[in-house]
Structures are given as structure tokens and as C-alpha cells.
Amino acid sequence: NDYTFFTRLLAKYGLIYWFECHDFIxxxxxxxxxxxxPYIERGLLSVTDKDGLVHEHETGFVGFTQCQSRHRFRMGGSQVHVNAHPPTSVSSAQRSYFEPAAQNPAEQFERTGNLELAYQQGKNEVTLVGNVAEANAGYSFSLNGKLGTAKGGDYTCIRSKQVYKQGSANDPKQVAYHSESVCVPRGEPIRIALPEHSPKPMVFTATVRSLSGSKTNPHLDTQGQYATQVHFDSQVTESVKRLTQYACRGQKQPTGLHFPLLPDSNVLIGCMNND
Incomplete structure (x- = not known):
């Protein structure tokens, strides 16, 4: 879909994105x-414990109350696995339903090198929990490290979540809110990881075409059956569009729905058994 294509472009060129709102646009x-x-307008943020280590700022405090750091060590390097017989052309790849990241080994090596940052970016992740609503993904902020967390510096948020809890008329104190932000040091390059391929349904849209060129009658043989076209064209998309009309082929009248497929009719072709 469009989101997957957008994410693949971000991962390929090492881009990031964020949302901005100006004049309700x-x-x-x-x-x-x-x-x-961009940096958030609040400026310097700090981390305080829930028991109120900074008592003079306990009322109206906007910041973080929890700080969790995760360190992961990875050996630098990359591995490339190349198919012994990869498709040699785009058309053959499409016929095989093959989704390559690159068309040749040279592009695969370059692709793997570009993704090296994606494997290394998770080695320093800091999870902050507080009430900073504007610390959204794509924004940066400065963190005060005077409270023993040893995590002072500038950070870029890569994931964020806003958690709301609705109260009730009987107990209005149940209303609660907190924000969760996963950040990485601003100086470390980040690269969005590629999304996993989702299962694709075996359903195609097609337009009925008549082999005889007739615009009014479906093409039937002498036995009253629809003509079939079993070979494939050079392009999968074209072959799906050029599949000739069929409906309950080889079945008796009472065993299924029988309807004519007239030319220029829009139909949906589904795969019930892909053996």
C-alpha cells in the first residue's frame, strides 16, 4: 500500500519525518x-522521581518521572545472501511473484551497507515516561542529567505514545494521563527499518475480454463452454487482465451459479487453491 511504499523510501534514503500544525493546518x-x-518549545526537560526530589518544582511539574535505558552491543559488519539463480529480468521476477530488494549482487551489497545504521541505532535507547505531550516522534529535546541518570544531552524521539484514562461521574479522580517516549541520542544517525511483507490475498480485479472481439455476446465454443486461455504473457498484470471469461466451467446447471460474462464486465478473480 501507500504507507509501505512511503516507509521503503524513508528506509532507502535515510529520511525521517514529523508532523507540524500551523493555523489548524x-x-x-x-x-x-x-x-x-526541530526542538520542542518547552526547552530543557528534566527527570524527577515520584517522591519529589525537586520539591520546589513539584507543583506544576512538566517533565519525566521514569527513565529506562537499554544498551545493546552488536558486532559491526554485514552479511549478504544472494540467490544462486535470481530472476534476470523484471518480467521474470513478476511472473515468479518475487519481491527483490535489488536486481543484482552489487545492489544487494550496497543495500546491506545502507541498512547498517538501522541495525546499530537500537544500541542506545532511552524510554522516558512523564507528562510531556509535545515530545512526539521526529522532535528533539534537551534532557537535564543532574539527578544521577547520567543521560543528559540532546535526544530525538523515534516512538511516542499518549495514554489517557477516562474517569467517571462517581470517581472523577480516575482521570489520568501520561506520555511514553522512546528516544535515541540526537547525534546518532537513524534509519527506519524496512516493514515486513504482509500476506497478500490472491484476489485480482479484471475486465472481461472476448477472443472474437464481439461486444455483445460472450465467446462460447460448440459445446457451450467458455473459451480459456492458459498461457501467460510476459507481464503478470497484463496476463491477469487478458484472462478470458469463464463461469462454472465443467459444472452442471444445478451445481452452481451460472451467469454470462459479457465483454467489458468488471470481475473479481480469486484463488481458492494455489497448488
């Missing part, structure tokens, strides 16, 4: 790296 901004991400 929301827009998406795409930049070439996290160093271009």
Missing part, C-alpha cells in the same frame, strides 16, 4: 536526517 515534513528535527 497539519502538514508532514520530511528531512534528510535527525539533525534537522
Amino acid at each position: 497539519e502538514s508532514i515534513v520530511i528531512a534528510e536526517g535527525n539533525l534537522a528535527s
Whole structure:
């Protein structure tokens, strides 16, 4: 879909994006790296414990109350697995329903090198829980590290979540809100990982075409059966469009729905058994 294609472009060129709103008009901004991400207007943020280590600012405090850091070590390097007999052309790849990341080994090596940052970016992730609503994905902020967290510095948020809890008329104190932000150091390049391929349904849309060129009658043989075309064209999409009309072929009248497929009719072709 469009979101998958958009994510693949971001992963290929190392781009990030964030949302901005001006005069009630929301827009998406795409930049070439996290160093271009804007800072939130609140400025310097701090982390305080729930028991109120900073008592003079306990009332009206806006910041984070939990800080969790995760370190992961990865050996630098990459591996490339090349198919012994990859498709040699785009048409053969499409006929085989093959979705390659690259068409040749040279592009595969370059692709793997570009994704090296995606494998390394998770080695320093900081999860912050607080009440900072504007710390959304794509934005940066400065964190005060005077409370023993040793995590002071500038960070870029890569994932964020806003959690709301609705109260009731009997107990209005149940209303609660907190934000969760997963951040990485602003100086570390980030690259969005490729999304996993989702299962694709074996359903295609097609337009009925008549082999005889007739615009009024379906093409039937002498036995009253629809003509079939079993060979494939060079392109899968074209072959699906050129599949000739059929309906309950080889079945008796009472065993299924029998309807004519007239030329220029829009039909939906589904695969019930792909053996």
C-alpha cells in the first residue's frame, strides 16, 4: 500500500519525518536526517522521581518521572545472501511473484551497507515516561542529567505514545494521563527499518475480454463452454487482465451459479487453491 511504499523510501534514503500544525493546518515534513528535527518549545526537560526530589518544582511539574535505558552491543559488519539463480529480468521476477530488494549482487551489497545504521541505532535507547505531550516522534529535546541518570544531552524521539484514562461521574479522580517516549541520542544517525511483507490475498480485479472481439455476446465454443486461455504473457498484470471469461466451467446447471460474462464486465478473480 501507500504507507509501505512511503516507509521503503524513508528506509532507502535515510529520511525521517514529523508532523507540524500551523493555523489548524497539519502538514508532514520530511528531512534528510535527525539533525534537522526541530526542538520542542518547552526547552530543557528534566527527570524527577515520584517522591519529589525537586520539591520546589513539584507543583506544576512538566517533565519525566521514569527513565529506562537499554544498551545493546552488536558486532559491526554485514552479511549478504544472494540467490544462486535470481530472476534476470523484471518480467521474470513478476511472473515468479518475487519481491527483490535489488536486481543484482552489487545492489544487494550496497543495500546491506545502507541498512547498517538501522541495525546499530537500537544500541542506545532511552524510554522516558512523564507528562510531556509535545515530545512526539521526529522532535528533539534537551534532557537535564543532574539527578544521577547520567543521560543528559540532546535526544530525538523515534516512538511516542499518549495514554489517557477516562474517569467517571462517581470517581472523577480516575482521570489520568501520561506520555511514553522512546528516544535515541540526537547525534546518532537513524534509519527506519524496512516493514515486513504482509500476506497478500490472491484476489485480482479484471475486465472481461472476448477472443472474437464481439461486444455483445460472450465467446462460447460448440459445446457451450467458455473459451480459456492458459498461457501467460510476459507481464503478470497484463496476463491477469487478458484472462478470458469463464463461469462454472465443467459444472452442471444445478451445481452452481451460472451467469454470462459479457465483454467489458468488471470481475473479481480469486484463488481458492494455489497448488
